[in-house]
Amino acid sequence: MANHLDLEEQEQLDQLKHFWNAWGTLISSVLLVVFGALAAWNGYQYWQNRQAAQASALADVVESAVAARDAARMEQAFGDLKSRYAGTQQTGQAGLLVGRAMVEAGNLDGAKGVLTWVADNASDAGYKAIARLRLASVLLEQKAYDEALKQLSVSLPPEFDAAVADRKGDIYALQGKKAEAIAEYNKAYKGFDEGLELRRLVEVKLNALGAQPQLVASAAAGGQK
Known part of the structure; x- marks a missing residue:
């Protein structure tokens, strides 16, 4: 019985040696890469x-x-x-x-x-x-003014769209471009949430240019139906 167990153990040992000879180098390389990556990540986090x-x-x-x-x-x-x-x-x-x-x-x-x-x-x-x-x-x-508009022509996160339109409206208003200013203020008015002080300021600007922001809101609501 003991000899039988010894033979099984020897066979398992031989299989293990064969497996390691065939795959040992690859396994060692993979482990080195994994541990190296972990060390690099930890080092980067520390840095x-x-x-x-x-x-x-x-x-x-x-x-x-x-x-x-x-x-x-x-x-x-x-x-x-x-x-x-x-x-x-x-x-x-x-x-x-x-x-x-x-x-x-x-x-x-x-x-x-x-x-x-x-x-x-x-x-x-x-x-x-x-x-x-x-x-x-x-x-x-x-x-x-042209340089200011250029700064606002680049792609910005969408949550800034209303603020960009408001600023463009200011620039056009100072340039005397009334129609362009109203168009940008309209975008800003529709973009700012109701109740925000910024929205009320845009309303004042539109009124100063002879525009009625309430009509803007009504038109926007009608377009959504």
Whole structure:
């Protein structure tokens, strides 16, 4: 009986050796690739978390500088963010904050540069869209109407359609293009949710141009029936 068991064990061992000789190299290679990928993923996650933490620290410096109205410190901290952590969400968010602070300080050229960078380089599509809308406002203030319209001609997330139309309406109104302004304000009026303050502001603009937004809403409702 013992000899029979020994023979079975030897046969199983021989089969195992044969299997390993045939497939051992492939199995080892696959395991190395799998474990290597896991190590690389864990390393990438660690690097990302570290980048985010360091970017957050610099973003806090930007926020503090903005609150203190320390323009030099604000610009330096944001410059460090751009050079070291351009791909993080914190940098895009800080850029919007810096751009707004520059507009409030009357530094339109500075705001233009910062918002252009965010619009072109932010990692978040929403931050890019907000930056482009604000950039269009800055250009509008500088009477660079064609450039402002160009900023709004690129593809933006659909949730910004009403805001884009409202901004285009402002530009056309200042250019004296009444029909185009009304058309864009109509789009904005239909796009903003009822009850929003932005919708009421668009209504005021339409009234100022002699248009009646209530007719816009009625026409839209009739078209949906």
